[in-house]
Amino acid sequence: MKLFLETSAQADVGTSQDGDLSAAARKFSGVSSAHFLRLVEERGTTGFWTCDLATGQSSVSPGLLRVMGVETPQPFAIMDLINQVHPDDRLRCEDLWPLIRSGVPVNRSFRIIRGDRTVRWVEFRSEVVLDAEQRPARVIGLLQDVSQDHENRQALEESLGRYRALVGAVAAMEWRATASGEPVFSQGWTVLTGQREADVLNGSWVEAIHPEDRQAVIAAWKNAVSNLTPYEAYHRIRMTNGDYEWFLARAVPMLHSGRLHEWLGILIRQRGLKGIDPVNASADSLLTPMQIRAGRAMLQWTLEDLSQHSGVSISSIRRIEAEGERATRPASLNAIRQAFELEGLIFSDGNGVALQRAEGRRL
Structure with missing residues (x-):
């Protein structure tokens, strides 16, 4: 652990001697990258690692061991992490080390089995650092526990799935x-x-x-x-x-x-809608012209008001309210009845109509 943090601090000192990096170093005078790493790792969900590609020697931060569920410091190699990958995700990780050694950046999400035998989703990211001859020399990376994010995404996908199924059914x-x-x-x-x-x-x-x-x-x-x-x-x-x-x-x-x-x-x-087909609506469910006029009067609705609430045109309502036009448009009559019922009107046989308050008392 000390090796990783010390390497990071020494790298800051070295880069501060060149161009813009020198200005950046002066801006954060007296603060090494180790301080920033500790700040990030205090969340307990992120860890860092580095590996020399020539020797295979690796070092890790304490945060990485916490993510992996390893309680005591021990020598670390990339293969140690790969060995902890969940069996169902092994095929997705078999090429991690070959890709890293060839200088290809990697960004993968998979499950690991931690040292305490719990399963966590992690995000694995790596970047390859080239030497003076532009050859892969060292790889740096991070391992982040993203179990909560994965759970949230899964919950959202399930919620959207239920919503789409409900809308599709209705x-x-x-x-x-x-x-x-x-x-x-x-x-x-x-x-x-x-x-x-x-x-x-x-x-x-x-x-x-x-x-x-x-x-x-x-x-x-x-x-x-x-x-x-x-x-x-x-x-x-x-x-x-x-x-x-x-x-x-x-x-x-x-x-x-x-x-x-x-x-x-x-x-x-x-x-x-309620299993009713306006075109073939039962005559018993339709309203009489007198009930429509009475309903508008009880709600103090104009023809325009009833048209807006029912979706039936004003000209059609005028025709329906005319005596002798009771069954002209069953679909429109059904729409008008639904608009009235939403406002608390109830209808009975003949020309009966009453206004019912929310608490159930008739007026």
């Missing part, structure tokens, strides 16, 4: 938008609609929305972006084959340090 696609409300191109959108990246710029993505639904979709999205409120719209999308399918679009603002960073949303095919 939604047709995930989508994002900038803080200003500009949707970000998604390959999933291209698969659904055939629109390419250039086709969705400057708000052109709405061209894939059914003409009767566009006004409500645009209004609902602008309202969400302006007020930083969750976005929800129920509308039809033109598929690659030219047919329209119903989707529920939802998005929430993602805040970082209290500031809007982006929007994250999903598209859910209609039949994946």
Whole structure:
């Protein structure tokens, strides 16, 4: 251990006699690299080593022995470390010493079995120092315990895996938008609609929305972006084959340090929502024109308010509220009912409608 630290200190003195290195040495006057090595090693996760390629003589820092789980100082060779590599990672480390001797820098991560029989993930790094004739003369390196980083990465990968599986099971696609409300191109959108990246710029993505639904979709999205409120719209999308399918679009603002960073949303095919197909919705689940008018009155909603919450166009709501138009568009009626129910309205047979508070008391 003393040999390693002394070598480092002597190297500082020698390099301080040349050019810019001399200025660097004067800047840290009275402080050798050994001081910096001790400062780094106090964390207990990093160790250093050096090896003379001609003689094979090696020296290590106390920190390296701690990383390897060796309690008492002992002669060290690179092969000692390789012998502690986990059996499942041996193939990844068989060429370490040949590469080092040939002058190739190495950067590998693998598991080792420490002296106390525990397994740790480590990062092995080395650099080769050339002699005056530009031949590999000495190798220096470090060994760092990265078990915590590896565990964090694994936990993150598992979390992302669960998230993707959940989204894949529920939604047709995930989508994002900038803080200003500009949707970000998604390959999933291209698969659904055939629109390419250039086709969705400057708000052109709405061209894939059914003409009767566009006004409500645009209004609902602008309202969400302006007020930083969750976005929800129920509308039809033109598929690659030219047919329209119903989707529920939802998005929430993602805040970082209290500031809007982006929007994250999903598209859910209609039949994946509570198992209800608006096109084939049961008549029992639909609302009467009187219930719709009463619901708007109880919530003090204008036609524009109901359009924003349901994704149904204002012109369609006017037609539906007209007597005799009860079953004109079952899908739109179902969307309106869902918008009302989210606000606490409950419906009964006939023309019954009531407003229920969060604690369960009817008004």
